[in-house]
Amino acid sequence: MAAVPQKTIHKYLRHNKKFPHVWCPGCSNGIVLGTIIRAIDDLKLERDDIAMVSGIGCSSRMPVYVDFNTLHTLHGRAIPFATGIKMFKPHMKVIVITGDGDATAIGGNHFIHAARRNIDLTVILINNNIYGMTGGQYSPTTPHDDVATTMPYGNIDNPFNICDLAIGAGATFVSRTTAYHAIEAQNMIKKAIAHEGFSLVEVISACPVIYGKLNKKGNAPKMMNQMKDNSIPLAAVNKLPKEKVEGKIIRGILKEVDRPEYTKAYQDLVDKLNNK
Amino acid sequence: MAQKETKMVSKKNNKPKKNIVLMQGNEAIARGALAAGVNFFGGYPITPSTEVAEIMSEELPKRGGKFMQMEDEIASIAVIIGASLAGAKAMTATSGPGFSLMQEGIGFAKITETPCVVVNVMRGGPSTGLPTKPSQADLMQTRWGTHGDGPAIVLYPSSVKESYELAIRAVNLAEKYRTCVVLLSDEVLGHMREAVEIPDIKESQIINRIKPTVPPEWYAHYEQNQKYLSPVASFGEGYRFHVTGLAHDKFGFPTNKSSEVQIMMDRLKKKITHNIRDLVQIESFMMDDAKIAIFAAGITAQAAKKAVVDARAEGIKVGLLRPLTIWPFPDSAVEKMLKRVDTVIVPELNQGQLIHEIERLAKDKKDSKIIRIQRFDGELISPDDVFKAIKEAN
Numbered sequence: 001m002a003a004v005p006q007k008t009i010h011k012y013l014r015h016n017k018k019f020p021h022v023w024c025p026g027c028s029n030g031i032v033l034g035t036i037i038r039a040i041d042d043l044k045l046e047r048d049d050i051a052m053v054s055g056i057g058c059s060s061r062m063p064v065y066v067d068f069n070t071l072h073t074l075h076g077r078a079i080p081f082a083t084g085i086k087m088f089k090p091h092m093k094v095i096v097i098t099g100d101g102d103a104t105a106i107g108g109n110h111f112i113h114a115a116r117r118n119i120d121l122t123v124i125l126i127n128n129n130i131y132g133m134t135g136g137q138y139s140p141t142t143p144h145d146d147v148a149t150t151m152p153y154g155n156i157d158n159p160f161n162i163c164d165l166a167i168g169a170g171a172t173f174v175s176r177t178t179a180y181h182a183i184e185a186q187n188m189i190k191k192a193i194a195h196e197g198f199s200l201v202e203v204i205s206a207c208p209v210i211y212g213k214l215n216k217k218g219n220a221p222k223m224m225n226q227m228k229d230n231s232i233p234l235a236a237v238n239k240l241p242k243e244k245v246e247g248k249i250i251r252g253i254l255k256e257v258d259r260p261e262y263t264k265a266y267q268d269l270v271d272k273l274n275n276k
Numbered sequence: 277m278a279q280k281e282t283k284m285v286s287k288k289n290n291k292p293k294k295n296i297v298l299m300q301g302n303e304a305i306a307r308g309a310l311a312a313g314v315n316f317f318g319g320y321p322i323t324p325s326t327e328v329a330e331i332m333s334e335e336l337p338k339r340g341g342k343f344m345q346m347e348d349e350i351a352s353i354a355v356i357i358g359a360s361l362a363g364a365k366a367m368t369a370t371s372g373p374g375f376s377l378m379q380e381g382i383g384f385a386k387i388t389e390t391p392c393v394v395v396n397v398m399r400g401g402p403s404t405g406l407p408t409k410p411s412q413a414d415l416m417q418t419r420w421g422t423h424g425d426g427p428a429i430v431l432y433p434s435s436v437k438e439s440y441e442l443a444i445r446a447v448n449l450a451e452k453y454r455t456c457v458v459l460l461s462d463e464v465l466g467h468m469r470e471a472v473e474i475p476d477i478k479e480s481q482i483i484n485r486i487k488p489t490v491p492p493e494w495y496a497h498y499e500q501n502q503k504y505l506s507p508v509a510s511f512g513e514g515y516r517f518h519v520t521g522l523a524h525d526k527f528g529f530p531t532n533k534s535s536e537v538q539i540m541m542d543r544l545k546k547k548i549t550h551n552i553r554d555l556v557q558i559e560s561f562m563m564d565d566a567k568i569a570i571f572a573a574g575i576t577a578q579a580a581k582k583a584v585v586d587a588r589a590e591g592i593k594v595g596l597l598r599p600l601t602i603w604p605f606p607d608s609a610v611e612k613m614l615k616r617v618d619t620v621i622v623p624e625l626n627q628g629q630l631i632h633e634i635e636r637l638a639k640d641k642k643d644s645k646i647i648r649i650q651r652f653d654g655e656l657i658s659p660d661d662v663f664k665a666i667k668e669a670n
Binding site: 014017018047048049051053063064067068069070071072073074077080081082083084085087088089091092109110113266269270273274 | 316318337338340342344346347348350351352354355356357358359360361362363364366380381384511512513514515516517518519520521522527529530
């Protein structure tokens, strides 16, 4: 008798409900979902203790597929919804799934303030450099000169460096990788979830059907290779000449510090007021 | 019988001290909400509601509850919905501009059937308007403010004591009906002080959401039943359900199927329309033989009541009908009133909102006269203003 297939993901997916998924062929979102599941499995977390919260956009469709406490919210607002869950049930692991538009355009204010508060949320930001769900409008991370349906003559706007933004706002764990580097992503996500405080994992992703087509980046495998070729690990940055670093995606844990976490600080206040 | 008498005697001997406190309307809202079990508050400072947040920030941590000042009102409504999904009794307080920013989130609470309370202490608008002056210009926004169809439960007290009582009721109704309940106040009501006798709240007067009694694999987050009210699990308790602002099936999973969308939309509407008797509260004052009726709410009803008393002293048959529940609108009470009186006077602090509802219900009664008193310059309608209108109508 043939062996019954049993992969880690089968333990966590809502198999009987919501497949096939909404994502286009070649989209990186599925890879990122796989890395999140494997990271959670490695950490041996209870599914009941995990809340997965998202906003609006392609990546934000992720929570419906997984068997956690899942919340698909409003455009840009995943972080304050997640904040409410974490604040009321601090023992829960609250993971936010968001995109470049969701987190840094419409939700930019919430993103920086959650980082400032250092509340223990794990934000996994899948950056595809475009608004995919609405068909290819330019986002706050669309590179200069790239084409989008609302920048048909090339982008005159300037992109955010999301990790720099998070560091500046006071996040205590900031990291970046790409969907090509799935094992690296899995390890980063593990560290980010384990980190006590606001943590960000920015995963650069491929959107071959919308962004790739508009900017003639080639098919999905080609775009995966581009992520491999156009990125360098943080450890290599100082060893390479400046011209080899310029314009590259720097992968690695860019910041990891300890600072009092918000829900803990609040509990300390409660304890103090009640003379515990 | 004998037992009953003994009981009464002993009660007289140990008469409990009345708990009378001089407090402001906003404080009454905060204290009422705490009495109702609110254990999570998220908000953003805005005049004239800020005292509610200030009191919550002082009281909640003492009781082990949670207070958060958010980065804006959009985050405030989001954070209370998140907390409520995790099991909190959650509330925010704001005024016009903040209430406008909260509209998308209020719609989310409605479609996801997540209990929460939004206090709107009304000030003059539109836009920044008159931050330190009263208004009643948000009545229609509380009904139609968020996009799409949807139910609305909106309460509006007219005294400080009633602010306390309706704060409790707002929390109770949010829990029972699994929706966002709006508690209205206005700048004058919010800041005026009255001696309030704090009632002894019995446990039986506090409503908590119904918890599921089925195992997780049987649980549907939006279970169908005749009363349209169903149990609700919280995140982190083993049920692992999905919540989305998309149209959803009974499990909470997104759907485009018209048959499932129809069921969801019907449920949102019918949980209100099937429970009108429970939701609508109205005060009928000196209405028995009245030929003239005043229809007024909130702070304006206080002035109207004084005018009614003064006019009665002159022998004018006038009464006051006062909705404590603005939405759902008390249609049947107003219809009854329209049958009995010749004239209805509608004083309100706006350019005409409640009057639309009266005119809607009076459209087949060509003989009823409807008189409007509208003020929207930041000042109150005085008892004299109403009294004059009564005299003219008589």
